[in-house]
Amino acid sequence: MTGHEPDLLTFLAGDLDPDAAARFDEHLLNCEACWQAVREDRAGRAAMERLQQPAPGGLADRIRFAVELSAGPRGHRPRRWPAAATGLVVVLLLTGLIPLALSRGARTADPRSVAAVVALARDMPPGVYPARNAARTVAIALGAPLQLQPGGQRLTVQYYRVRGLEVAVARSDTAFAMPGGATGLTSAGRGMAWLAQRGPVGLYCLNGPHPVLIAAVTPAVNLTRLATALPTS
Amino acid sequence: MSGDHRAFLDATLPHLDAVHRVATHLTRQPADADDLAQETYLRAFAGFAGHHGQDTRAWLVAICLNTARSQARRVARRPQETLCATPAEDVPASTPDVSDTVLANLDREALTAALMRLPEPQRACVVLMDLAGLTAAEVATILSCPRGTVLARVHRGRRVLGRLLLAEGVRRDRA
Numbered sequence: 001m002t003g004h005e006p007d008l009l010t011f012l013a014g015d016l017d018p019d020a021a022a023r024f025d026e027h028l029l030n031c032e033a034c035w036q037a038v039r040e041d042r043a044g045r046a047a048m049e050r051l052q053q054p055a056p057g058g059l060a061d062r063i064r065f066a067v068e069l070s071a072g073p074r075g076h077r078p079r080r081w082p083a084a085a086t087g088l089v090v091v092l093l094l095t096g097l098i099p100l101a102l103s104r105g106a107r108t109a110d111p112r113s114v115a116a117v118v119a120l121a122r123d124m125p126p127g128v129y130p131a132r133n134a135a136r137t138v139a140i141a142l143g144a145p146l147q148l149q150p151g152g153q154r155l156t157v158q159y160y161r162v163r164g165l166e167v168a169v170a171r172s173d174t175a176f177a178m179p180g181g182a183t184g185l186t187s188a189g190r191g192m193a194w195l196a197q198r199g200p201v202g203l204y205c206l207n208g209p210h211p212v213l214i215a216a217v218t219p220a221v222n223l224t225r226l227a228t229a230l231p232t233s
Numbered sequence: 234m235s236g237d238h239r240a241f242l243d244a245t246l247p248h249l250d251a252v253h254r255v256a257t258h259l260t261r262q263p264a265d266a267d268d269l270a271q272e273t274y275l276r277a278f279a280g281f282a283g284h285h286g287q288d289t290r291a292w293l294v295a296i297c298l299n300t301a302r303s304q305a306r307r308v309a310r311r312p313q314e315t316l317c318a319t320p321a322e323d324v325p326a327s328t329p330d331v332s333d334t335v336l337a338n339l340d341r342e343a344l345t346a347a348l349m350r351l352p353e354p355q356r357a358c359v360v361l362m363d364l365a366g367l368t369a370a371e372v373a374t375i376l377s378c379p380r381g382t383v384l385a386r387v388h389r390g391r392r393v394l395g396r397l398l399l400a401e402g403v404r405r406d407r408a
Contacts, residue, residue: 009384013369037388043398044391047344048363055253059267060246063274070275071238138268228275 004034012041058231066228069206110179110198112151113172114213118198120146120157121168121215139230142166162229167216169230175207183220195220241281245274248290252297254364258348258356259301269304273297291371294361298375340401347397348390355390358383363391 004027010016011024028035110118139160146157157170170176178184182196182203196203202220204227205213214223214230249270256269277284277296284292348356361372362383369387373380 005385005388009381009388012388013384037392040392040395040399041388043395044359044393045363045395047394047398048348048359048391050341051344051348052250052254052364055249055270056263056267059253059270060249062267063246063249063271064242066271066275067238067242067278070278138264138271228271 004031005037008034008037012038062231069224069228111153111177113153113155113170114176114179114196114203116148116150116155117157117168117170117213117215118201118203120170121201121217122199138162139167160230163226165216165218165226167214167223167226167230170213170215172211172213175211176205176213178205195223238278241278244281244289245277245293248293251290251365252293255294255297255360256301258360258364259297261349269297269301272304273300276300288367288371290365291367291375294365294367295375343397343401344394347394351390351393355386355393358386359390359394362387 007016007024007027011021016024028038139162142159142161146155148155148157153172153174153176155170155172157168160167160169178194179196182194182205185193185195192207194203194205196205197220200217201215202218202223203213203215204220204223205211206227212227212230214227216223216226218226252273253266253270256266256273257263260266260269273293273296276299277293280296348359351359357376358372361367361375362369367375369380369383372383376383
C-alpha cells in the first residue's frame with residue numbers, strides 16, 4: 001500500500017472535486033503503485049458484478065405468501081373493540097369453551113375432503129424422520145405427493161417437515177368448505193381462512209386463489225405461523 | 234401486525250435481489266439464504282409502520298444482517314475465518330488489462346471462495362456495497378463505523394478479488 005491511500009480512496013469514491021481529480025489523474029500516470037491499486041480495485045468491482053445474481057424464481061411468491069399470511073387474518077378482522085375481543089378469547093380459552101366447541105365440531109360430519117386430510121395428518125408416522133434442523137424455517141418435502149378425490153374434490157397432498165413437525169398440505173382447485181366448529185379468521189361470508197381442531201390434529205385453511213388446507217398434530221393456532229414456511233405451489 | 238401488506242410488498246419486493254445476495258453471503262447455503270430472506274421480510278413487515286424516510290433497500294439489508302446475527306446466536310458459531318494467502322501473490326508487476334473474455338469465463342465458484350476468504354469486515358463492506366448496491370454512507374450507518382473506514386475496507390477487499398481476476402487473465406493468456 002502506498003502513502004497515497006487516503007487520496008486514492010477519495011478518488012475512487014468520486015469525492016474529489018474536478019481540479020483535484022485531474023491532479024490525481026496526472027499522479028496516476030507517474031505512480032505505478034497507485035495505478036496498480038486502481039486497476040485492482042476496478043477489477044475487483046467487475047468481479048463482484050459477476051456475482052450479482054437475481055433471487056431464485058419463486059422466492060418472491062413465497063415471501064408474498066408469507067407476508068399475506070401474517071397479515072391476512074388480522075387485516076380482515078373488524079378493528080372495533082379489539083380489547084373486548086381479546087378479552088373474550090382469553091375468557092373462552094380459560095373456561096375451555098373453545099376446545100369444547102372444537103371438539104363438538106369434531107363430532108359433526110366433516111366434509112369428506114376435510115376428513116380425509118385429518119386422517120392423513122393423524123396417520124403420519126411420528127418420529128420417522130430425523131428431528132434435526134428443528135428450527136429450520138424452510139419446509140422439506142417428504143416423499144411424493146398423494147392424489148386423491150374424496151367427496152369429488154380433487155386433492156394433492158404433500159407431506160413436509162418444518163420446525164421439527166410433519167405437516168400435511170392439501171391443495172385443491174376448489175375451496176375447502178368450513179366444517180362445523182371451525183373458527184373463521186376472515187370477515188363473515190368470505191370464508192377465506194379458518195381454523196379447526198380435530199382431536200390432536202390442527203387444521204388451517206386458506207381459501208385464496210389456490211385453496212390450501214394445512215394439517216398437523218399440533219394445536220391449530222400454531223399452524224398460522226408454521227404456514228409461512230410452506231411453499232406456495 | 235401493523236402496516237398495509239400490499240404497500241409493504243410494493244415497497245420492498247423490488248429489493249429482493251439485493252436482500253437475497255446479502256443473505257447468500259451470510260449463510261452460504263441457498264436454502265438457508267431463502268429462509269433468511271423470508272425471515273427478513275417478515276421482520277420488516279412487522280416494523281413497516283416505523284419505517285419512515287430511510288432508504289428501503291438499506292433498511293431491509295440492515296434487518297437481514299440483524300436477523301442473521303440473531304440466528305447465529307441460536308446456532309453454533311461457524312469457525313472464525315482467517316485470511317488465507319492472497320490468491321494472487323504471484324501476479325507479475327505488469328499484468329494485462331482485464332478482458333471481457335476473462336470476465337465471462339471466470340469461475341464463479343473461485344470468486345465466491347475468494348470473497349469468503351476475505352476478513353469479515355472487508356467482506357461485509359464489499360457485499361453491502363458491490364452486491365447489495367448500498368452507498369458507503371449507508372454501509373457506514375449499518376455497520377456503525379466511519380464512512381472512510383468503509384471505503385478503505387471495500388478498496389482492500391476489491392483489490393484481493395481484483396488480483397484474482399487479473400491473475401486469471403494472466404493464466405489464460407499463458408495457456
